[in-house]
Amino acid sequence: MATTAVGVSATPMTEKLTAADDDQQQQKLKKGIAEFYDESSGMWENIWGEHMHHGYYNSDDVVELSDHRSAQIRMIEQALTFASVSDDPEKKPKTIVDVGCGIGGSSRYLARKYGAECHGITLSPVQAERANALAAAQGLADKVSFQVADALNQPFPDGKFDLVWSMESGEHMPDKLKFVSELTRVAAPGATIIIVTWCHRDLNPGEKSLRPEEEKILNKICSSFYLPAWCSTADYVKLLESLSLQDIKSADWSGNVAPFWPAVIKTALSWKGITSLLRSGWKSIRGAMVMPLMIEGFKKDVIKFSIITCKKPE
Ligand code: SAH
Numbered sequence: 001m002a003t004t005a006v007g008v009s010a011t012p013m014t015e016k017l018t019a020a021d022d023d024q025q026q027q028k029l030k031k032g033i034a035e036f037y038d039e040s041s042g043m044w045e046n047i048w049g050e051h052m053h054h055g056y057y058n059s060d061d062v063v064e065l066s067d068h069r070s071a072q073i074r075m076i077e078q079a080l081t082f083a084s085v086s087d088d089p090e091k092k093p094k095t096i097v098d099v100g101c102g103i104g105g106s107s108r109y110l111a112r113k114y115g116a117e118c119h120g121i122t123l124s125p126v127q128a129e130r131a132n133a134l135a136a137a138q139g140l141a142d143k144v145s146f147q148v149a150d151a152l153n154q155p156f157p158d159g160k161f162d163l164v165w166s167m168e169s170g171e172h173m174p175d176k177l178k179f180v181s182e183l184t185r186v187a188a189p190g191a192t193i194i195i196v197t198w199c200h201r202d203l204n205p206g207e208k209s210l211r212p213e214e215e216k217i218l219n220k221i222c223s224s225f226y227l228p229a230w231c232s233t234a235d236y237v238k239l240l241e242s243l244s245l246q247d248i249k250s251a252d253w254s255g256n257v258a259p260f261w262p263a264v265i266k267t268a269l270s271w272k273g274i275t276s277l278l279r280s281g282w283k284s285i286r287g288a289m290v291m292p293l294m295i296e297g298f299k300k301d302v303i304k305f306s307i308i309t310c311k312k313p314e
Helices: 019-047 065-082 105-114 125-137 176-186 212-225 233-242 260-268 271-280 282-289 291-299
Strands: 095-099 117-122 144-148 161-167 187-200 246-252 303-311
Touching (some): 019 271, 019 282, 065 187, 095 105, 212 282, 260 291, 291 303
Parallel strands (some): 095 161
């Protein structure tokens, strides 16, 4: 699997793909993602809660397992601060899209925080249904709604949203150019776009690709977590530049998420974790088995936890 190509499918760049092959691969990937989250989201919610993303930890935080929810909320808040999203009643976001929304944790948080209307999309019917049920249970049904839709072909008109939010979904996107183009299309003039995602390390000058041992780690993670080719943070920045977006900023938060996977593994190995995992099915078990590789990937500096933000010109 090529890990340096931007905007391609999970097939090696050396193989010539017809458009039909490419489409078939993308359909297969989408089906895998939908089934993976259909199967595993209940288990995740049961042992870990409504947010399906990393927590953000400051280096002086005492990391406690019970702290995972506040670390996940901190991730949302840190991302908003990094992107300078305004709390000012005049300037705060009023319409938000949550691209790759999971069971809607971010949407409900953002809708509550800003009093905004929020639309979430996911490939997983189980997630969309659960997200809507949680919104109704929390009295947010008039503010937030969730549907099954493809981030690469969003069911929204141009220029609809003043905050475009993608929390840990970009890594699933087989065509990064199409992904950021769609984020840009649905953004209103002046809107903020926030992408928090897994990347591979930036290549060094003269390097054409990652080292084989690095590719090996990523490939194993790809097949268990239904990910296509990875790209680097610099690749995202280049794509955003090519779309003439403004105030493009990025940061490496790998150090701030380091306690996350050890904490997830510890929870998964609890009695509740093991029984939930076994009940949930093979795809979830396969996902759990590559968690140590995430730790290895971060330690070896090949995986980067990145935030990339920008604004659409007025
Ligand atoms: N942002 C959520 C969930 C992250 S998990 C949270 O932080 O809690 C990744 C999510 O991306 C899943 O909901 C999955 O269905 C979604 N996803 C992956 N590929 C997608 C695509 N092509 N279109 C829409 N959603 C996608």
